[in-house]
Amino acid sequence: MTAPNPELSRMRASIDNLDSAIVCLLAERFKITQAVGRLKAELGLPAADPDREGEQIQRLRELARAANLDPEFAEKFLTFIVSEVVRHHEQIAQEAKS
């Protein structure tokens, strides 16, 4: 095994720092979406909301463009997160019924 290139090691340390920040923000985001799920179950609202999701995609695509991130990737990212959230909301609604 060869020693890693020092420039590569530095870049990887920055990636790790950014990942730590992103994981903490995702943890906070899921805390809120869990609360949204409980509220939706109380109000009898469906887990998925295509109108809201469409607005979120549009907003994130614009933000991505401004930050020089591929808007396609931003959209794929949101779809990935939302599918996880909807899965949680369906579980919460199921538990509320039982």
Place this chain on the structure above:
Amino acid sequence: MTAPNPELSRMRASIDNLDSAIVCLLAERFKITQAVGRLKAELGLPAADPDREGEQIQRLRELARAANLDPEFAEKFLTFIVSEVVRHHEQIAQEAKS
């Protein structure tokens, strides 16, 4: 169409703020991974690095646990991001050859 519940609107505004922060961090992360891709192409290193990826997954799972985020989700998230990064690196290596 009914007016949205005010509590739901407040939670959604927080989700939007967190998403803005996450998108900016992802933009920064991709700037670095693009540079990693160029460096790997220069050094003739392969786009994917299973050892590094294994370490990243382990680290993020532990961070997720500490932040009360599902470690499975943190792992799925990293796999999702890394597959996008590897796709970019393969493109860069392809362009370097042509």
